[in-house]
Structures are given as structure tokens and as C-alpha cells.
Amino acid sequence: MTRRTTVYDLQSEKARTEGRARWLQLHVDNAEEAAAAVEAGISILSCEPDHHLEGIRASAPTAFVSVGMPHGAVASPEEAVRLGFQMLKRGADAVYCSHSPLFIEAMAREGIPVTGHVGLVPNRATWTNFRAVGRTPEEALKVLRAVRDLENAGAACIEVEVVPVRLAEHIRRGTPMITMGMGCGSACDTQYLFSSDVLGTHKGHYPRHSKRYDDFVALMAEVQVQRVRAFQAFAADVASAAYPEPRHQVDMDDAAYDRFLSLAQSL
Template sequence: MTARPRLHDLLRQKGSRKWLQLHVDNGEEAAAAVEAGIVILSCEADGTLEAVRAAAPSAFVSVGMVHGSVASPDEAVRAGFDLLRRGADAVYCSHSPRFIEAMAREGIPVTGHVGLVPNRAAWTGFRAVGRTPQEAARVLRAVKDLENAGAACLEVEVVPVQLAAHITATTPMLTMGMGCGDACDTQYLFSCDVLGSHAGHYPRHARRYDDFVALMAEVQARRVAAFRAWAAEVDSGAYPAARHRIEMSAEDLARAIELSRLA
């Protein structure tokens, strides 16, 4: 088994290599990702974490702290330690830098987020962020705030490639790039987009490499067909057949009844 990379290992190699990163939804996807050579994963903090950790013990896993699940830096510290105890290598946090600083001060590796931050999209909309000098400057200030707070990793989502490259070259944080070309330290996508496993909107930066919607529709149709076939055989008497039954003689049944009365 390949050794599990630690934060120190990743930061030590920053600038000398790039990694693939995948957000996975279950243990099966995590195992497939590792088998495909992907060693940096992310997942949600619900029951998914334990399944991902068990399926991918050699992966570095950044786990999302649900936005709004903590209301103070102290709560963030407690929640962060709980995620580490459950198997996280880093804690993704889209809260303000004061929450991140509290966790970082206690040695919890934290992943911050700049650019298109879905949990803050009320202020930006779901669009590319940083196309104008003024907006790019705000992104850079946010990067510096997270860096000063002690974040170890930084998700950079849907910003201009040039801006992402500048951030990656000038910050010690490991940059996790989604929709930023190949500028960041990791090339990051969601498994549901790669697999084509949903019928919703696919971001412009995503690419489908399979069609799991069609595959699962076929699987569901085959489920229905199998259940109907079973129901039809029960109705016709073909099931259960002799090979599906266990028999006993009339004499043995009579003896069992007699023994039960003596008990």
C-alpha cells in the first residue's frame, strides 16, 4: 500500500509537482480514485467521511465543515478536532478567517476558499470571480487574510488562470484549483461531474468522462425487470421450485409434534 501523504509531504513538494484531486461521495468512489492514482480527496463531514477513510486509507482527505454548523471560533476548534479524530487530514472551512485562525492555532490543518465560494454566492452570484482589477484585488486580499490566519490549503475556484497562477506562485498554501486551468497545485473536480452521475447543471470547467445517469437508468430498469420476473413466477407457481425447498418426512414431522407436547 502506498504511504499516506501528510500535509508536510504535500507542502514540501509544492512547486515541484502537481496532484489530481477529487471530491467523492462514497467509499466506492474513494477506492476507485485511489486505484486510478488520485491521492488527494475531499468529502463531506456526514457519514461519508468514515466510508471514504476506510476505503482510501492511503489518501489525503480534506473534509468539509458544513457552513453555519459552528457559530464561534471555539465551536470550530471542537468540530475541527472531531473531524481529525474521525479520519480527516485537513478541515475545509468557508467561515471567516477568525474561525480558521482559531483552528490553525491549535494545529488543525485548514483549507480555506477564494473565488467562487458557493456558500458566499449571495454576494457574487455563481460566476467567475476576479475578472476585473478591483475584484481580483479583493480575491488577493482574501488570500492574504487566509494565509495570515494560518490556513494550510486554499481552494481556488473559477478565477482567471493568470490570477490563480499568481496566487499559487506567491502563497505558501497548497492551492487546490477548480476551473483555474492548470495553474494551481492540484487539479480538482467533483466525481459527480466526472462520472456524469447527475441530471443537473454541469459547470463550464467540468468534463463528463462517463454517463452514469444512463447507466443507473439501465440498472434500475433491470431491477424492475428482475422483480417482475420473480413476481410472475410466484404467481404461476414456478417459484419456489423443488430445489428451493427443504423437505422432511411425515414420520419426522409427527415425531417432532409428539416431542413438543412432552416438553
């Protein structure tokens, strides 16, 4: 595809394939990661609405980009609509929102594509703790009810995080929304991970559903060693007068400098 992927494209493909379409999805932190994701064939991205958003958009011109609305950034549906439009203007294709369906419905009524969230919702984890959600019949029904509420509110996509595979499959089959699956096996419309987990960029906790494909902690430690070496070499060159050399500087010829001295006397 040579143009930006739209909600219509994704939902049409889901309907055409009777739910058998699958997409790769990655949460990226900067333009470099976005460019690498696109080159690797990943067509759906998510990111934060920080200063990297415009660069991510430019690096992934055809990708579908769901941009997170910070939880608590808005206190009314009207504020959600205003911020949602701002995020679309900056390059979002959908606005991720973990607020209530009331906020999502307000944005959807104005034509803003919204990504909702069910299952383990980190912004609401005080009600569940960080664990799989929906393993009992009653809790599974509660998750499904939340899905229906978001669908009725007009959400275009829904993140389904750390719920049982069979529940995720039931959700995917029963909704036209694009289900973005994280920790749900291969049941959802997208297979979704964070770039930080894939790249191994941190020493902290890695979720059970994540998989590290590289060790950027070690790589960046080596990069830091190289930085120190380069800076030490620079300092040593200055101390020994090896830098700067004539080729690193400019000068004036004698006549120009004499003329400058003459002119300077008038100040």
C-alpha cells in the same frame, strides 16, 4: 507512498519543486468512487462528513482527504475546534471550512489542518452570484487579500474556484498553502473536479469548467430497467409456483416433525 499523505508531504513537495508539483484532486461521494479514484492515480480527495466518510477513508488509506465542515454547522471558534477534532478522528487529513478566518485560526492554533476557500465560494454566493470572481483589478485584489487573510490565519490549503488563470497563478506562486484549483486552468497545485461532473451522474447544470467523461445518467437508467426486469421475473415465478423450489428451502424429516407435534401439545 504506503502511508497517509500529510500536509507536510504536500507542502514539502511544493517547496522542493519550486511550485511545479501538480496533483489530481476529486470530490467523491462514496467508498466506491474513492477506491476508483485511487486506482486511477488520484491522490487528493475531498468529501462530505456524512456516513460515507469512514468508508472513503478505508478505501483510500494513503490519499490526502479534505473533509467539508458544513457552512453554519458551528457558531463559534470553540465549536469549530471541537467539530474539527471530531472530523480528524473520523479520518480527515484536513477540514474544509468556508467560515471566517477567525474560525480557521482557532482550528489551526490547535494543529488542525484547514482548507480555506476564495473566488467563487458557493456558500457565500449571495455576495457575488455564481460567476467568475476577480476579473477586475479591484476584485482580484480583494481575492488576493482573502488569500493573505487565510494564510495568516494558518490555513494549510486553499480552494481557488473560478478565478482568472493569471490571478490563480499569482496566488499559487505567492503562498506555501496548497492551492486547489477548480475552474482556474492548470494554474494551481491541484486540478480539482467533482466526481458527479466527471461521471455525468445528474441531469442538472454542469459548470463551464467541468468535463463529463461518462454518462452515468444513462447507465443508471439501464440499471433501473434491469432492476424492474429482475423483480418482474421474481413476481412471475412466485405466481407460477416456479419459486421457491425444493433447493431453496429446508425441511424436517417425518420423525422429527411427529416429535415436534407431540411436544407442541404441552404448550
